[in-house]
Structure formats: structure tokens, C-alpha cells
Amino acid sequence: MEGVLRQVNRDEVIDEAFRRAFRRERVLRNHSNPLEMYDDLNLYQRFRFDRQGIVDLAAMLAPALNSRTTKGRPIPPVAQVLIALRFSASGSFQAVAGDSVQVSQPTVSRIIHRVSLAVVRRINNFIIYPSDPAHIARTHQEFFEMAGFPGVVGVVDGTQIKIKAPSANEIDYVGRKGGHTINVHGVALSDDSFSHVLAKYPGSAHDARTFCKSSL
Structure with a gap:
């Protein structure tokens, strides 16, 4: 009986390891796209930018955002912009801001810092006295x-x-x-x-x- 229980526990551990590996792979490869998920009104309510504004901002910041995560998997500039906008627009926790594109809280923290810095470095191109x-x-x-x-x-x-x-x-x-x-x-x-x-x-x-x- 004890041997059966050990086998069951080992199988459960293996199954859980596979599930976690699958989730990590899915998170890094399969970013959901709010630009496709939401209509214009819902998109603006969540991100405080219209669709074209998000696309334009991502294109402008792309040279500064085209980097890789610590696992070597790229997060597209538009996804990084959406994460930063969601956090700024809602004041939500970073983990919640990352849910929209399926990334972890530590990654969200780095993205918010990176996007904010990229915006600040270009601020004088748009705010001109x-x-x-x-x-x-x-x-x-x-x-x-x-x-x-x-x-x-x-x-x-x-x-x-x-x-x-x-x-x-x-x-x-x-x-x-x-x-x-x-x-x-x-x-x-x-x-x-x-x-x-x-x-x-x-x-x-x-x-x-x-x-x-x-x-x-």
C-alpha cells in the first residue's frame, strides 16, 4: 500500500511539473492581444488610448523596447506598451496589469520601468513651450x-x-x-x-x- 501511495504522489508531482512547464511556455509564446479582444470603447476604457494611439506609441518606442526577457523570449513592443498603459490607467496591482497579456509580476515591473523611461526620453518631442x-x-x-x-x-x-x-x-x-x-x-x-x-x-x-x- 505504501508503495502504491509513493507511486501516486510521484505521478502527481510529475503531472504538476508538466502543467507548470506548459503554462510557462504558453505565457511566453502566446500573448493575448487586447487590440483584437476589445472593441474601441472597451479598449479606451481600459488603456485610456484609442487603437491608433496605442499602435503609434508602440511604433515610436519600439527601438527602446525591442529587448528580450531573461528567458530569451521576446515580448512585443505593443504588448509592453499595453502593460504600462493598463497599469497607469487603472492604478491596479502590477500582477493584474500583466494579466491582459499573460506575463508575470516581475516582468511587468521591468516593463513599466522600461516603457516609462522610453517615454520620458522623448517627452521634449511633444511637450514644447x-x-x-x-x-x-x-x-x-x-x-x-x-x-x-x-x-x-x-x-x-x-x-x-x-x-x-x-x-x-x-x-x-x-x-x-x-x-x-x-x-x-x-x-x-x-x-x-x-x-x-x-x-x-x-x-x-x-x-x-x-x-x-x-x-x-
């Missing part, structure tokens, strides 16, 4: 046509962006309205784009301080 006379004159005209305000080159405001409680200096990130936040201020143009964004101070920082520390 008016500097040359022609650009300033055009901005003046656009604001005047929109609201009747003369001489405006941008409108500035601040907001508190909620974050998860950090492990270091946690108290610094408690905003004036409670909860953990980052104090962000930005300058918007008449077409709803941003010409300046500053998002590096904790929620406890006063708006006046962040403005004085900015490059404006």
Missing part, C-alpha cells in the same frame, strides 16, 4: 479666437494625482486633501495639448513651491 516669435504670435491668436483673451501663451494649473503609498518618505506624499498624491502642474494650449508639465514633487509640496521650482 512656445519660444520663437511666430509660434508665440500664433498661440496668442488661437487663445484670442477661442476665449477673447489677448496676449495668452498658455494656461497653468495644478492638480493632485493619486498614487499608491510609497515605501520611502511616505508622509511627504500625503496631499492636503488626504491620500497619497504627486503634485503636478501643467501649461495647456488652446488645442488641449500641453506645452509644459512638471510631475516630480510629492503631494505635500505647495503649488507656489512647485511653480517657483519649474522652468517657467
